[in-house]
Amino acid sequence: MKKRYFLQAGAAAAGAVVLARYLKPTQTEQVQAASAFEISKTEAEWQKILTPEQFNVLRKQGTERPYSSPLAEQHGTGQYHCAGCDLPLFSSDTKFDSGTGWPSFFQPLPNAVLTSEDTTLLMMRTEVHCRRCGGHLGHVFDDGPQPTGKRYCMNGVALKFVSS
Numbered sequence: 001m002k003k004r005y006f007l008q009a010g011a012a013a014a015g016a017v018v019l020a021r022y023l024k025p026t027q028t029e030q031v032q033a034a035s036a037f038e039i040s041k042t043e044a045e046w047q048k049i050l051t052p053e054q055f056n057v058l059r060k061q062g063t064e065r066p067y068s069s070p071l072a073e074q075h076g077t078g079q080y081h082c083a084g085c086d087l088p089l090f091s092s093d094t095k096f097d098s099g100t101g102w103p104s105f106f107q108p109l110p111n112a113v114l115t116s117e118d119t120t121l122l123m124m125r126t127e128v129h130c131r132r133c134g135g136h137l138g139h140v141f142d143d144g145p146q147p148t149g150k151r152y153c154m155n156g157v158a159l160k161f162v163s164s
Contacts, residue, residue, distance in 0.1 A: 039085045039133040050084060057155045058084045058135035061120075061127070066101025069156020074103070078163040080154075085133040089113060089159065090152070098144070098151055103159065105152040106144045113152075115140065128152060 041049075046059050056062035071080070080090040080103070089112045090105040098104035111131060118127035118139065128137045137158045144151030 037134045061136040071103045071156035080159045082130040084135040087132040106148045
């Protein structure tokens, strides 16, 4: 009997270790070190310049509720900038209605975003970050329109629209 309990406990411990890897996000070296970003601030400094919702999404990898952002319905001509550092990220020319409730784009501007592996929620996703400040913007999926086939599903609160 003791051998059976020992084996069950060992299997449970091994399972917990494997599961723990998928319950917290992992990040590639591309976005790991905040000091690698052009704009680096302390948590307190970010809290001073961002709204609580922006801080939750950009700095804590949160997600806004679908259909809550007015940017999902923004159809003007211009660019979408990072709400944290004002870096231009997406052109309105690449925006499309994905039906998801979040602003979606099929392509970022050149040298605007970085990506990392996100294994939260027990699934593998590609997280999208602002290249300049490292802020979490959303995720990119392979179910978008041509010409790229990508869907950059962004949190509207992480963006600000600048009309041209």
